[in-house]
Amino acid sequence: MSHALKEKPYAEELPVIGAAAMILDGRYLPPPEDKDGKLWVRTSALVQADPHDLYAMWRNVEAAPAWQEQITRVVVTGERTSHWVMETEGKAIEWDSEILADEPGKRIAWRSIGGDSNNAGEVIFEDSPGDRGTMVTVLQEFRMAKLASVWETFVGRNPKQAVIENLRHFKALAETGEIPRTQGQPHENRGLIGKMKASTYGETIPTPPGSNRIAS
Numbered sequence: 001m002s003h004a005l006k007e008k009p010y011a012e013e014l015p016v017i018g019a020a021a022m023i024l025d026g027r028y029l030p031p032p033e034d035k036d037g038k039l040w041v042r043t044s045a046l047v048q049a050d051p052h053d054l055y056a057m058w059r060n061v062e063a064a065p066a067w068q069e070q071i072t073r074v075v076v077t078g079e080r081t082s083h084w085v086m087e088t089e090g091k092a093i094e095w096d097s098e099i100l101a102d103e104p105g106k107r108i109a110w111r112s113i114g115g116d117s118n119n120a121g122e123v124i125f126e127d128s129p130g131d132r133g134t135m136v137t138v139l140q141e142f143r144m145a146k147l148a149s150v151w152e153t154f155v156g157r158n159p160k161q162a163v164i165e166n167l168r169h170f171k172a173l174a175e176t177g178e179i180p181r182t183q184g185q186p187h188e189n190r191g192l193i194g195k196m197k198a199s200t201y202g203e204t205i206p207t208p209p210g211s212n213r214i215a216s
Contacts, residue, residue, distance in 0.1 A: 041138075045136050051105050077096070119141060122140075124137045181207035
C-alpha cells in the first residue's frame with residue numbers, strides 16, 4: 001500500500017512512493033479539499049505502454065508542448081529546473097519549475113519556483129494488474145487565490161479540466177503516436193446548451209500538435 005499523501009506538495013519532505021495513487025481498502029482516497037485559494041485535481045488513465053517509456057516521455061519536459069494544451073515552449077535550465085511558457089491570443093504566462101522527486105519508471109514530483117503560475121504536483125506510473133498496461137495517476141495543486149478567474153479567462157478553461165485533458169492527450173500520444181482532434185470538423189448547430197458546454201470545457205482550445213510537430 002502506498003503511503004498517505006501529505007497535503008503540502010511544497011513541503012521539503014515528500015512521500016517515498018506513490019502518493020498520488022494512495023489506496024485504502026481497494027479505493028483511491030479523495031484529493032484534499034479545495035479551500036484557501038487552492039485547487040486540487042487527481043485523474044488517472046490506463047495507458048497501453050511500458051511504465052519506463054511513459055516516465056521517459058513525461059520526463060522529457062522540452063517535448064511537453066507536443067501534448068500539453070497551450071504550452072508553447074519549455075526550456076531546460078538545469079538538472080532539475082526548467083522554464084515554461086503558456087500562450088494564447090498573443091498573451092503569455094511564464095514560470096520556472098523544479099523537479100523535487102525523480103524515480104525512473106515510477107514517479108515524478110514538481111513545483112513552480114517563480115513566475116506567473118503557482119503550482120505543484122506529481123505523476124505516478126504503476127503496473128496494471130494482469131499486464132494490462134500502466135496506470136498513470138496525476139495529482140496537481142494550483143494556488144489560485146484571487147487569480148482563479150484571471151487564469152480561466154486567459155487559458156479558456158478551469159485548470160482542473162486542463163489537467164484531465166492533458167492526461168488524455170498524453171495517453172493518445174503514447175499509444176498511437178498522435179492526438180485526435182475535432183477542431184474544424186463540420187457539425188450541426190448545437191444550440192445554446194451545446195455552446196455553453198463548449199465554453200465550459202474549453203472545446204475551442206487548440207489540440208496540442210502531437211509528436212510530429214512540436215510547438216516552438
